[in-house]
Amino acid sequence: EAEVAQSPRYKITEKSQAVAFWCDPISGHATLYWYRQILGQGPELLVQFQDESVVDDSQLPKDRFSAERLKGVDSTLKIQPAELGDSAMYLCASSLGVHEQYFGPGTRLTVT
């Protein structure tokens, strides 16, 4: 069964350092999402791509976060510089149009 791949699974970084996460969606899924999930809360959408275009990044802290999906397939989310408050689970999901979303296993980020 096709799955969304994410790497790394765990990342520990010091504040002010740069960190990057990678996501490979299910083949053929045009829509890709990056979420941040703080412990004890539901996921919050950071950015949504339709193919290579951003359709929603209203909740992305653009002073430090960036996301790209250059060829409309895999995607990278970057944080520079990382802050203590960025510690969270970062989840990637993909979907076929406007339907249920398929989530990857997530990247657990700890900023020290």
Place this chain on the structure above:
Amino acid sequence: SQQGEEDPQALSIQEGENATMNCSYKTSINNLQWYRQNSGRGLVHLILIRSNEREKHSGRLRVTLDTSKKSSSLLITASRAADTASYFCATDADSWGKLQFGAGTQVVVTP
């Protein structure tokens, strides 16, 4: 900001019992979805109910939707230890399929 609010925040039951959790939301929706998340893992889609539907079943899951009250419920019948997880409702209210999640209900099923 999170549109959905789940109730209760936590639920502890024994195997074989039914588990019911509720979700309330604030704006008109296209559909409402329920997801399950095991500890430290990604979310798994359970069921999608459209705004013109009132009830939907999938295996041991039953979902209802009342758009006049802006609320939904998820019932898990004959629960099993493997149902231990957090359950989230998510509303789809725009044309791009953006989901807004609630804070979730943490369900513990003891053998």
